[in-house]
Amino acid sequence: MGDKAHTHPGAAGRAQAADHPASVRNVVLVGSSGSGKTTLVEALALTAGALNRAGRVEDGGCVSDYDEIEQRRRRSVQLSLVPVTWDGIKVNLLDTPGYADFVGELRAGLRAADAALFVVSAADGVDGSTRVVWEECAAVGMPRAIVITHLEAARAGFEETTRACAEAFGAGDPDAVLPLYLPLRGPRRPDGHAPVTxxxxxxxxxLFDYASGERVESAPDAARLPLIEEARGRLIEGVIAESEDETLMDRYLAGEPVDVKTLIEDLERAVARGSFFPVLAAAPAAEGARQGLGTVELLELITRGFPTPLERAAPRVTTPDGRPRELPRCDPDASLAAEVVKTSSDPYVGRISLVRVFSGTLRADQAVHVSGHGPAGRGHEDHDVDERVGALSTPFGKQQRPVSHVVAGDLACVARLTRAETGDTLSSKDDPLLMEPWAMPEPLLPLAIRAHGKADEDRLSQGLARLVAEDPTTRLEQNPETHQVVLWCLGEAHADVALERLRGRYGVQVDVVPHRVSLRETFGRKAAGRGRHVKQSGGHGQYAICEIEVEPLPGGSGIEFVDEVVGGAVPRQFVPSVEKGVRAQAAKGVAAGHPLIDVRVTLRDGKAHSVDSSDAAFQTAGALALREAAAGAAIRLLEPVAEVSVLVGDDYVGAVMSDLSGRRGRVLGTEQAPGGRTLVRAEVPEIEIGRYAVDLRSLSHGTARFDRRYARHEPMPPQVAQRVREAAHEGA
Incomplete structure (x- = not known):
């Protein structure tokens, strides 16, 4: 790499539809927020000739972060596709958000890509969340390279950052993470910093000098050669160690010179296999310059070292009813199999679906089958429908450039797929398929909302449905007990963006209200009650009297109803009526309006009238009897308790366990996990972990994750119950 001369390609850098999978590279950019991913994408687009010198799309607009929310926040919040062309290869650059709240967009980018470019700021180093993504890529064998940015920062050091990357990403083999280039520094400034030129x-x-704004190639002077000898030797040994020629290392150690062309070919194969991870440096172009530092070298690595879509196995595929199917590997002539990796809405075009084609060829105005079997409980209904594809286009900023077809291995935008959601499968009408969905994080931050006004009530349901269709990391819940509409999100920033989209994109104003957990009630001690429902107002009256006894049961018992009436005091046909009335009242609650559970209700006695007694009368009497029993008993509030599992780095285990204890949690145990992490298991009241998704991220510096599931309801401590009752009274 680096042995070819390149000139500014101008308009040739615009990417159109590829004709064959071999001429496509799909690359996802991964890195923490502020590492410079979006700036790097724009620098690559400028070098490829897709942007003018001002860093703008040739027909106006920014290439990335063009969404209004992104511009206001100055932060990427969604997956963006920027296609460019270099040396006849179409390169699909997938820019992902670096903030943890938008990890769903990152996962979509990983699904659509065949290789990953990890962007690391020399000023900030490698953070924990970036390490986690590296491990995910390693688990599936995705080829990776590292780009170091922000070399202009005063405290930035390429060598130090490279060593940090080797320690973080080397996985016991630091010689697999080595630089391909060393920075060439210019004269020192008065502040002592020597800029990288x-x-x-x-x-x-x-030498590749970018100081003039153009890439100028030259041979190094004799004084520089000793400075690079050690780094060059390590790189050569690292490349040879991955060579398929097992004799090459012995020949090299014996002093035999190795041809540079052979080294480059072995390097490219090792990168494509995902066994060697080169480190490069990059910086945006200075004002008026045509090429950013390192961008040509990076484009060479992408086009020559990263794998083609032909080298990637397709996701597991079944028929919509679950029967396994074999999918040809990236064959443009095979049956269609494509996946919606992102869904967005345009005020003029409507729904736009970003699609990765894994098999076959997708054409404009083609009839396709849409299969969507989303995760259970996420608010996504299963659907199998036939639709007609609208216009196909390749995006660039806000612009959509029409294309006639999309071959296997390529990505494009599809208009007017009205039923397709993120994660859905597009296939032939005659051969419907369903792809196994990629792993999505569970949203664990509840956001309770209500319509701001009457007009918003009419639009809220549709707006929420469209929001959830676009973002599979949200979950919509309409709680029948608390009567709240709850949008579950990944974090505060994710929730804020969801609210902005509801307001700006769908015209729905909502108010955020405190989230309520589903409490229960139970009897603290045995009590008796008498229900008397007697009404005589002329004509047919109502007459029913029943006497019950209520006693508490162990947790999880539900409601037991026992008939111990003797002598027919309550006719047999009306005993079920009493039970129905008791259960109906229990569902409504007897004190604070929460369902009553874990009690045994025994029907002891009663009275009936030969004419005026009825099913309805005894239902009412049963409800009245339960309410009277509750009035003379100590009613206890029960709160839901969740089983929580926290996967956290060993350095933060103590802080996490202390925090859980402070939330009235009971730590059940710990287990060692791979990668220097520990799994902490605990039981915690749900009322104490409403914001745990946010607090845990802060506590662990973004490196921990957790999951939760309902365990049972338990009695709430009296002081906590009193606060809940007071809060409910104030909000009433």
Whole structure:
């Protein structure tokens, strides 16, 4: 790499539809927020000729972060596709958000890509969340490379950052993470900092100077050669160790020179296999310059070292009813199998679906089958429908450039798929398929909302449905007990963006209200009650009297109804009526309006009238009897308790366990997990973990994750119950 001369390609850098999978590279950019991913994408687009010198799309607009929410927040919040062309290869650059709240967009980018480019800021280093994503890529064998940015920062150091990357990503083999180039520094400024003006190619031993705004290639002077000898030797040994020629290392150690062309070919194969991870440096172009530092070298690595879609196995595929199917590997002539990796809405075009084609060829105005079997409980209904594809286009900023078809391995936008959601499968009408969905994080931050006004009530349901269809990391819940509409999100920033989209994109104003958990009630001690429902107002009257006894039961018992009436005091046909009335009242609650559970209700006695007694009368009497029994008993509030599992780095285990204890949690145990992490298991009242998704991220610096599931209801401590009752009274 680095042995070819390149000129500014101008309009040739615009990416259109590819003709064959071999001419496509799909690359996802991964890195923490502020690492420079979006800036790097724009620098690559400028070097490829897709942008003008001002960093703008040639027909106006920004290439990335063009969404109004992104511009206001100055932060990427969604997956963006920026396609460019380099040396006849179409490169689909997938820019992902770096903030943890938008990890769903990152996962979609990983699904659509065949290789990953990890962007690491020299000023900030490698954070914990980036390490987690690296491990995810390693688990599936995705090829990776590392780009170091922000070399202009005063405290930035390329060598130090490279060593940190080797320690974080080397997984016991730091020689698999090595630089391909060393920075070429210019004269020192008065502040003592020597800016990076170019790169030194370690394999080719050439200098690439960007100081003039153009990439100028030259041979190094004799004084520089000793400075790169050690780094070059390590790189050569690292490449040879991955060579398929098992004799090459012995020949090299014996002093035999190795041809640079052979080294480059072995390097490219090792990168494509995902066994060697080169480190490069990059910086945006100075004002008026045509090329950013390192962008040519990076485009060379992508086009020559990263794998084609032909080298990637397709996701597991079944028929919509679950029967396994074999999918040809990226064959443009095979049956269609494509996946919606992102869904967005345009005020003029409507729904736009970003699609990755894994098999076959997708054409404009083609009839397709849409299969959507989302995760259970996420608010996504299963659907199998036939639709007609609208216009196909390749995006660039806000612009959509029409294309006639999309071959296997390529990505494009599809208009007017009205039923398709993120994660859905597009296939042939005659051969419907369903792809196994990619892993999505569970949203664990509840956001209770209500319509701001009457007009918003009419639009709220449709707006929420569209929001959930676009973002599978949200979950919509309409709680029948608390009567709240709850939008579950990944974090505060994710929730804020969801509210902004409801307001700005769908015209729905909502108010955020305190989230309520589903409490229960139970009797604290045995009590008796008498229900008397007697009404005589002329004509047919109502007459029913029943006497009951209520006693508490162990947790999880529900409601037991026992008939111990003797002598027919309550006719047999009306005993079920009493039970129905008791259960109906129990569902409504007897004190604070929460369902009553874990009690045994025994019908002891009663009276009936030969004419005026009826099913309805005894239902009413049963409800009255339960309410009277509750008035003379100590009613206890029961709160839901969740089983919580926290996967956290060993350094933060103590802080996490202390925090859980402070939330009235009971730590059940710990288990060692791979990668220097610990799994902490605990039981915690749900009322104490409403914001745990936010608090845990702060506590662990973004490195921990947790899951939760309902365990049971338990009695709430009296002081906590009193606060809940007071809060409910104030909100009434």
């Amino acid at each position: 170019g790169l030194i190619g370690l394999l080719t031993q050439k």
